[in-house]
Amino acid sequence: MCLVAGDEPNTSIRAAIDDYVKANQTSFALQPTFQVSNPYTLVPRQDLSRLIGGTWDKFHATYPKSGGIRTFSAVGFNNTKTVAVVYYSQEGNVFGGSGAILLLQRVDGKWKESPSKAMCRWIA
Numbered sequence: 001m002c003l004v005a006g007d008e009p010n011t012s013i014r015a016a017i018d019d020y021v022k023a024n025q026t027s028f029a030l031q032p033t034f035q036v037s038n039p040y041t042l043v044p045r046q047d048l049s050r051l052i053g054g055t056w057d058k059f060h061a062t063y064p065k066s067g068g069i070r071t072f073s074a075v076g077f078n079n080t081k082t083v084a085v086v087y088y089s090q091e092g093n094v095f096g097g098s099g100a101i102l103l104l105q106r107v108d109g110k111w112k113e114s115p116s117k118a119m120c121r122w123i124a
Contacts, residue, residue, distance in 0.1 A: 012079075012082065016083040020085040020086070023074035023075065056093045068091050068092030071089045071099075072086060072088050073088070084103075085103055087100070088102065099121070
C-alpha cells in the first residue's frame with residue numbers, strides 16, 4: 001500500500017490512515033441512501049463478477065445506460081473527523097479505468113481533496 005501510517009509525520013493524517021486500514025478489514029454493504037444528482041444502482045460484488053467476467057458485454061447489456069462501475073472503500077477518519085482517507089475507482093470496460101486513495105480535509109463544513117498531499121493514483 002502506498003500509505004504507511006508510521007511514515008506520516010502529521011498525526012491527524014496518521015490517525016486517518018490507521019482508521020482506514022482498520023475500517024477496511026471488514027466488508028460493508030452500501031444502502032441506497034445517497035443523495036446525488038445522477039441516478040445510480042447498487043450492484044452486489046458477486047453480481048458484478050458474474051456480469052463482467054472476462055468482458056463487459058453482459059454488464060453493458062444489463063445496464064445499457066451505465067458509464068461503468070464505481071467502487072468505494074470504507075472511510076478512515078482522524079479523531080476529530082476533519083481528515084479522511086478513502087479509496088475509489090471507476091471502470092467502464094476492460095481497457096479503461098482509474099482510481100485513487102484520496103486524502104480529504106473538512107474545510108468550512110465541506111470535504112475537499114487535500115492539495116498538500118500527493119496520494120496514490122492509477123489510470124488504465
